[in-house]
Every structure is written in structure tokens, then in C-alpha cells.
Amino acid sequence: ISYVTESTPPTLLAAGTSDYLVFPRSSELLYEKLQEKSVDSELILSLASGHVFEKIHEQFDVGVTMADIQEKSAKFILDRI
Helix, strand or coil, X not given: CCCCCCCCCCEEEEXXXXXXXXXXXXXXXXXXXXXXXXCCEEEEEECXXXXXXXXXXXXXXXXXXXXXXXXXXXXXXXXXX
């Protein structure tokens, strides 16, 4: 967050809301800073998924799957070249 500037390259962030290794709030804070500096950025939050977008809670379906993240990542890159 301390190193984000207006010249930071386009940034795609993806996080599972039940990730216990990298808390999703960290991605949210970075995204807020990127937006503050008008950096082309996108945040994808996968509800009820873990660190690699796996199902954590049996009673909830994962909001965004790993396949979805891969597709969205490719689109994010291809849209900017």
C-alpha cells in the first residue's frame, strides 16, 4: 500500500472471503489505495472460498471458482494489451 502511485501498472486482485492465510481485508485495503491513486484495478471477492478459491464451508457454494478467476485474469490482461 505504501508504494502505490499513479504510475502503478494495472492491477487485478482476487481473494476468497474465508481465506485464513491472506485476509481478504488486505486486498480490499490495497484496492482502495489503487482507486485513490486512479490506478486501473479490479477486485474480485469469492464469497465463502479459501486461499485458492476452494470450498471452505459445506453449507455455502463458492462465489467465484478458480476457473472463473483464470478466465477473469486472462480477460483483464487481454483487455489491456
